[in-house]
Amino acid sequence: xxxxxxxxxxxxxxxxxxxxxxxxxxxxxxxxxxxxxxxxxxxxxxxxxxxxxxxxxxxxxxxxx
Numbered sequence: 001x002x003x004x005x006x007x008x009x010x011x012x013x014x015x016x017x018x019x020x021x022x023x024x025x026x027x028x029x030x031x032x033x034x035x036x037x038x039x040x041x042x043x044x045x046x047x048x049x050x051x052x053x054x055x056x057x058x059x060x061x062x063x064x065x
Contacts, residue, residue, distance in 0.1 A: 001031060001042055008035055022050075 006021040021038070023031045030050035033042040045053070 004031065006033070006038070 001023075004023040005025070006023055008021050009019040019035045021033050021035045028047050030045045030047050031042040032045060032050070034040060
């Protein structure tokens with residue numbers, strides 16, 4: 001994971017807190033980490049599960065999601 005290219009959520013606040021980072025280009029898995037702790041652990045999700053989660057969150061219609 002040390003060479004992975006992390007992408008920060010587009011919903012991050014102005015000071016860089018309260019967000020997650022993901023790696024998009026790994027086959028079959030999506031690593032997710034806390035942007036405030038870039039050297040901390042990453043959670044690994046199956047790509048299909050991550051996609052379903054993102055879709056479900058977007059479908060809630062909550063502001064800022």
